[in-house]
Amino acid sequence: MAKVTIDGITIEVADGTTILNAARAIGKEVAPPTMCYYSKLKTSGGYCRTCLVEVSKGSEKDPRPMPKLVASCRTTVMDGMEVKNTTSPKVLEARKGVVEFLLANHPLDCPICDQAGECHLQDLSYEHGSAKTRYEFERRTFDKINIGEKIQLHMTRCILCYRCVKTAEQITDGRVHGVLNRGDVSEISTYIEQAIDNDFSGNVIDVCPVGALTDKTFRFKSRVWYTKPMDAHRNCENEKCSGKVVLWYKGEEVLRVTGRKDQWGEVEEFICNTCRFDKKKTSDWTIEGPREIDHSSVISANHYARTLVKPNEFKLNEVNPITE
Amino acid sequence: MGKKLLTEHINVPGIQGYEVYRKMGGYASVEKAIKSMKPEDVVEEVKKSGLRGRGGAGFPTGMKWSFLAKPEGVPRYLVCNADESEPGTFKDRYLMSRLPHLLIEGMITSSFALGANTSYIYVRGEYYYIIAILEKAIAEAYAAGWLGKNILGSGYDLDLYVQPGGGAYICGEETALLESLEGKRGNPRIKPPFPAIAGLYGCPTVVNNVETIAAVVPIVNQGGDAYAAVGIGKSTGTKLISASGHINKPGIYEIEMGITVEDFIYSDEYCGGILNGKKLKAVIAGGSSVPILPTDLILKTAAGEPRIMSYEGLADGGFAAGTMLGSGGFIVMDESVSIPKNLWNLIRFYHHESCGQCSPCREGTGWMEKILHKIVDGHGTLKDIDLLWELQAKIEGNTICPLGDAAAWPVASAIRHFRTEFEEYVKHGDKIKDVKYYFHTHNMDPAAAYSSL
Ligand SMILES: Cc1cc2nc3c(=O)[nH]c(=O)nc-3n(C[C@H](O)[C@H](O)[C@H](O)COP(=O)(O)O)c2cc1C
Ligand code: SF4
Numbered sequence: 001m002a003k004v005t006i007d008g009i010t011i012e013v014a015d016g017t018t019i020l021n022a023a024r025a026i027g028k029e030v031a032p033p034t035m036c037y038y039s040k041l042k043t044s045g046g047y048c049r050t051c052l053v054e055v056s057k058g059s060e061k062d063p064r065p066m067p068k069l070v071a072s073c074r075t076t077v078m079d080g081m082e083v084k085n086t087t088s089p090k091v092l093e094a095r096k097g098v099v100e101f102l103l104a105n106h107p108l109d110c111p112i113c114d115q116a117g118e119c120h121l122q123d124l125s126y127e128h129g130s131a132k133t134r135y136e137f138e139r140r141t142f143d144k145i146n147i148g149e150k151i152q153l154h155m156t157r158c159i160l161c162y163r164c165v166k167t168a169e170q171i172t173d174g175r176v177h178g179v180l181n182r183g184d185v186s187e188i189s190t191y192i193e194q195a196i197d198n199d200f201s202g203n204v205i206d207v208c209p210v211g212a213l214t215d216k217t218f219r220f221k222s223r224v225w226y227t228k229p230m231d232a233h234r235n236c237e238n239e240k241c242s243g244k245v246v247l248w249y250k251g252e253e254v255l256r257v258t259g260r261k262d263q264w265g266e267v268e269e270f271i272c273n274t275c276r277f278d279k280k281k282t283s284d285w286t287i288e289g290p291r292e293i294d295h296s297s298v299i300s301a302n303h304y305a306r307t308l309v310k311p312n313e314f315k316l317n318e319v320n321p322i323t324e
Numbered sequence: 325m326g327k328k329l330l331t332e333h334i335n336v337p338g339i340q341g342y343e344v345y346r347k348m349g350g351y352a353s354v355e356k357a358i359k360s361m362k363p364e365d366v367v368e369e370v371k372k373s374g375l376r377g378r379g380g381a382g383f384p385t386g387m388k389w390s391f392l393a394k395p396e397g398v399p400r401y402l403v404c405n406a407d408e409s410e411p412g413t414f415k416d417r418y419l420m421s422r423l424p425h426l427l428i429e430g431m432i433t434s435s436f437a438l439g440a441n442t443s444y445i446y447v448r449g450e451y452y453y454i455i456a457i458l459e460k461a462i463a464e465a466y467a468a469g470w471l472g473k474n475i476l477g478s479g480y481d482l483d484l485y486v487q488p489g490g491g492a493y494i495c496g497e498e499t500a501l502l503e504s505l506e507g508k509r510g511n512p513r514i515k516p517p518f519p520a521i522a523g524l525y526g527c528p529t530v531v532n533n534v535e536t537i538a539a540v541v542p543i544v545n546q547g548g549d550a551y552a553a554v555g556i557g558k559s560t561g562t563k564l565i566s567a568s569g570h571i572n573k574p575g576i577y578e579i580e581m582g583i584t585v586e587d588f589i590y591s592d593e594y595c596g597g598i599l600n601g602k603k604l605k606a607v608i609a610g611g612s613s614v615p616i617l618p619t620d621l622i623l624k625t626a627a628g629e630p631r632i633m634s635y636e637g638l639a640d641g642g643f644a645a646g647t648m649l650g651s652g653g654f655i656v657m658d659e660s661v662s663i664p665k666n667l668w669n670l671i672r673f674y675h676h677e678s679c680g681q682c683s684p685c686r687e688g689t690g691w692m693e694k695i696l697h698k699i700v701d702g703h704g705t706l707k708d709i710d711l712l713w714e715l716q717a718k719i720e721g722n723t724i725c726p727l728g729d730a731a732a733w734p735v736a737s738a739i740r741h742f743r744t745e746f747e748e749y750v751k752h753g754d755k756i757k758d759v760k761y762y763f764h765t766h767n768m769d770p771a772a773a774y775s776s777l
């Protein structure tokens with residue numbers, strides 16, 4: 001076991017735990033934002049650099065601070081380590097930089113993007129970015145490629161988190177896409193416009209933090225915040241599929257089916273393409289009840305029973321921007 | 325004349341071939357190591373020698389070697405980094421093409437020290453003719469019994485392979501090199517784990533520069549202490565400097581660390597002064613990634629002492645007033661050089677070579693290049709200069725591999741020491757727009773350009 005202190009809060013975790021997971025174990029207040037790490041995917045993380053933290057004390061044995069900020073998702077804790085996340089001005093500055101870099105070439109086409117409302121880049125920019133960009137050059141574009149019937153690729157929105165590549169590698173039984181080219185012209189591609197199509201390929205939609213991979217069967221049907229999520233399950237024939245999903249309703253109609261995402265925006269269990277794309281009738285499912293969205297996105301603004309702020313923590317001027 | 329530890333025999337006719345190399349004392353270090361030393365003893369000598377990595381970072385080689393994990397039943401590898409792609413650096417090419425057997429001898433002695441039975445030399449693809457030279461030398465070494473099974477009857481086996489790279493600067497970064505060597509896309513790995521624990525094919529691996537490995541030969545021959553007696557302070561031994569730019573005698577010089585920069589630039593033994601009697605303007609002392617320094621700071625430290633050619637000497641003053649020895653790519657610029665244009669050229673390179681995995685480097689290098697292009701084309705504003713400064717600061721230290729730093733440092737140092745020149749471009753933007761073509765074809769100072777209008 002290792003004792004680690006993050007933003008002044010101490011917790012004991014198993015050896016080999018990453019700083020990020022130790023922070024998540026403490027809670028949302030100290031957990032760094034993540035754009036590429038995904039706890040369900042091996043070797044994920046390290047790319048986006050939004051989770052950078054300052055290690056102000058290396059360990060009990062070697063108390064020297066680490067010379068550079070480190071990616072909390074890929075750095076393991078040491079006994080006696082002290083970490084600064086939101087309490088480090090250096091971290092906040094660097095993170096602001098990362099947001100600016102991620103947005104530099106992003107098309108900001110949120111008004112026509114299906115991901116808007118549940119987009120991690122939107123949340124990240126809102127929480128850590130600045131309102132204005134200083135990038136004044138033409139934004140990067142890519143030739144459109146068709147990757148099949150069910151999944152829509154918008155390469156301009158991609159932040160190269162590598163999650164979809166790792167999903168295809170680890171969850172599906174054959175990866176047919178990857179990253180082509182180098183540097184800022186790197187792109188997600190199938191190289192020869194091959195369709196990404198196998199039992200579990202739809203999961204790349206759920207893991208994508210932005211609107212680069214979206215569900216073609218849901219395309220332009222509704223803004224997500226006008227839909228109502230319901231937990232549901234079915235006895236799926238595919239033994240690798242849990243059959244536990246969220247149905248997104250508009251009126252009586254199921255517009256889309258996704259995996260169930262936890263408070264970190266990660267799916268709890270991966271689901272098969274049949275559940276995702278082909279079962280869009282209420283009669284296909286056993287409904288469990290309304291889905292609680294425990295994420296500070298606009299979706300939760302409209303409906304939900306459980307709010308983010310517990311009553312005893314309620315502070316009027318913090319949650320009510322209108323008074324400002 | 326300074327002491328030559330690596331290139332003493334480089335001009336001997338026929339030294340490229342095995343016979344002459346052997347006659348001049350070649351392969352003595354292998355004999356000595358295998359016949360009379362234990363692998364740990366060789367590591368100990370390298371530690372004593374104080375040798376530091378010649379690839380750029382200057383990490384103590386003996387220490388790196390002692391970090392190598394040695395789990396039972398798992399192979400270990402030695403990989404020689406001959407990717408040499410840092411602009412301004414061309415010493416490994418010289419060494420490999422003229423003295424191929426020196427590298428091979430160093431590889432055998434070092435592999436023995438590390439207990440590696442398979443070793444690789446990863447050569448940049450553009451050095452295709454060197455690959456042929458090395459392969460010929462390796463074949464000669466096999467034929468003479470220095471490679472293969474049971475070397476010198478000791479029971480020690482070693483196979484040595486040459487692997488050409490595909491032509492990417494990033495494949496010089498050691499973990500990207502290992503990925504590429506494994507046949508994958510040359511992306512730097514996210515560390516930890518470090519190669520000493522999990523390197524090539526997941527096995528413990530040491531990656532060393534060509535010059536580092538070559539230096540093991542004199543270290544084993546003469547002993548670590550004798551090697552450490554050459555040089556100055558913690559910068560022991562000799563260093564190959566690739567001298568280029570506006571000097572009378574560009575080329576590769578093996579210097580004893582400790583000579584002054586002034587001596588190196590102006591004496592006839594080395595660079596022989598500035599071309600056409602012009603004035604020195606700036607030097608990039610250690611390959612394109614290290615901070616550029618103006619004349620006053622490269623010849624003298626901030627404290628007014630003569631600046632010394634050594635790891636510590638060049639670093640004196642930190643980044644505010646110093647630079648780094650880096651890979652020894654010494655680029656000299658006379659008064660006609662435009663610093664902003666030169667910087668644009670460098671950043672265009674880093675932008676092109678960024679692997680694209682991490683956001684600060686992927687987006688930041690391209691952004692900086694665009695701003696620099698805008699400035700040198702006469703469309704820049706003062707705000708652009710500040711923005712450049714902020715962007716480099718947000719890249720530095722925040723990336724997966726040091727390519728981000730390598731792109732940030734030249735920007736930071738050029739603005740730190742030559743800010744007025746950037747401001748000139750902004751102020752005289754209109755005029756520059758008129759002489760655009762002129763500017764693009766000549767590396768010219770804006771002031772000179774206006775006067776020629
Ligand atoms: C972008 C980048 C490019 C590099 N290119 C080279 C190279 O071409 N040759 C080299 O020896 N080291 C290069 N390095 C340094 C290597 O990563 C590594 O530190 C070195 O090979 C270690 O050898 P040494 O300890 O003998 O110096 C590069 C590093 C980076 C970050
Ligand atoms: S710093 Fe640049 S080259 Fe290095 S990993 Fe990041 S994107 Fe790739």
Ligand code: FES
Binds near residue numbers: 035071
């Ligand atoms: S989440 Fe850690 S680097 Fe992206």
